[in-house]
Amino acid sequence: xxxxxxxxxxxxxxxxxxxxxxxxxxxxxxxxxxxxxxxxxxxxxxxxxxxxxxxxxxxxxxxxxxxxxxxxxxxxxxxxxxxxxxxxxxxxxxxxxxxxxxxxxxxxxxxxxxxxxxxxxxxxxxxxxxxxxxxxxxxxxxxxxxxxxxxxxxxxxxxxxxxxxxxxxxxxxxxxxxxxxxxxxxxxxxxxxxxxxxxxxxxxxxxxxxxxxxxxxxxxxxxxxxxxxxxxxxxxxxxxxxxxxxxxxxxxxxxxxxxxxxxxxxxxxxxxxxxxxxxxxxxxxxxxxxxxxxxxxxxxxxxxxxxxxxxxxxxxxxxxxxxxxxxxxxxxxxxxxxxxxxxxxxxxxxxxxxxxxxxxxxxxxxxxxxxxxxxxxxxxxxxxxxxxxxxxxx
Numbered sequence: 001x002x003x004x005x006x007x008x009x010x011x012x013x014x015x016x017x018x019x020x021x022x023x024x025x026x027x028x029x030x031x032x033x034x035x036x037x038x039x040x041x042x043x044x045x046x047x048x049x050x051x052x053x054x055x056x057x058x059x060x061x062x063x064x065x066x067x068x069x070x071x072x073x074x075x076x077x078x079x080x081x082x083x084x085x086x087x088x089x090x091x092x093x094x095x096x097x098x099x100x101x102x103x104x105x106x107x108x109x110x111x112x113x114x115x116x117x118x119x120x121x122x123x124x125x126x127x128x129x130x131x132x133x134x135x136x137x138x139x140x141x142x143x144x145x146x147x148x149x150x151x152x153x154x155x156x157x158x159x160x161x162x163x164x165x166x167x168x169x170x171x172x173x174x175x176x177x178x179x180x181x182x183x184x185x186x187x188x189x190x191x192x193x194x195x196x197x198x199x200x201x202x203x204x205x206x207x208x209x210x211x212x213x214x215x216x217x218x219x220x221x222x223x224x225x226x227x228x229x230x231x232x233x234x235x236x237x238x239x240x241x242x243x244x245x246x247x248x249x250x251x252x253x254x255x256x257x258x259x260x261x262x263x264x265x266x267x268x269x270x271x272x273x274x275x276x277x278x279x280x281x282x283x284x285x286x287x288x289x290x291x292x293x294x295x296x297x298x299x300x301x302x303x304x305x306x307x308x309x310x311x312x313x314x315x316x317x318x319x320x321x322x323x324x325x326x327x328x329x330x331x332x333x334x335x336x337x338x339x340x341x342x343x344x345x346x347x348x349x350x351x352x353x354x355x356x357x358x359x360x361x362x363x364x365x366x367x368x369x370x371x372x373x374x375x376x377x378x379x380x381x382x383x384x385x386x387x388x389x390x391x392x393x394x
Contacts, residue, residue, distance in 0.1 A: 104261065313333075
């Protein structure tokens, strides 16, 4: 009688393969426990549930949707390796609208000879003086100080993101009843001098902008958004206050006084709160090996090759009886572009009997260069040669 070989379809072949794998797992689980300090191979290269094991299987991984099997010459070893691919990514910029509205916490007035001039006027109210009324006081000027905490959120913003910026100030008096001209500058003097001290001689930036007032007892808004000497110093964090006067000449049109406590600096602007690039990180994670034991450490290993500079984090995950999964990183390695890098390490502490299942993961964060158009180039990484060993703690 002549025997004819029966054809085996793919599903039957896979079933037989799974039966062989299951038998191998049971034998390993029943193997004698190693002596203290020794190690035993639980899963070796491509015997860990691996995308390349026995006929291009993908069922051993939780994130196969981004990856494909690659064969020679792209495989790192053997016939197949597993590749995770990432497309070009565009930056996502998150911005929020912010503002500040701050009043000064201190002010000082100075005469033309730089000696202190009392803030209290004949009406019993504090004033900030500018310009020249007579030769006794000369060409006066005043400083106002603002708490840096009030505009700290605006530091490191950029000019193009600012929407409004002004000084709201009330001028009580001008030499002429029809008004006068405010002379506005800035200063970077960190601490107000004592009330009777002479005025600062450095860090003063007077007469950055002038505004005409149509009369006495009027509140007005001075637009400062384009005055870099003021706005830029807020953005770089060096700003400490406003300077009024001295007049550019002794012409009485520059003489007047304002209420210091009402001199409010106000701004609104967009601030970038985060810049993220999606698609730079992913992971491959095995299903459970189902092997554990008291006082057992675990050694994991893998080979990885990234097409761009990247950071790879290898680890062992474990699950307790309640289903909670804990990741235990064992090694973090910087990958060079195009270089195959073996990674391996042992868990720092022994796992207890609370672990009823465990496996391996690899998390990769790439650093792809820009394509010059605001996106990053497509990139990928390839993995192979997974190893998982148990070691009896000494």
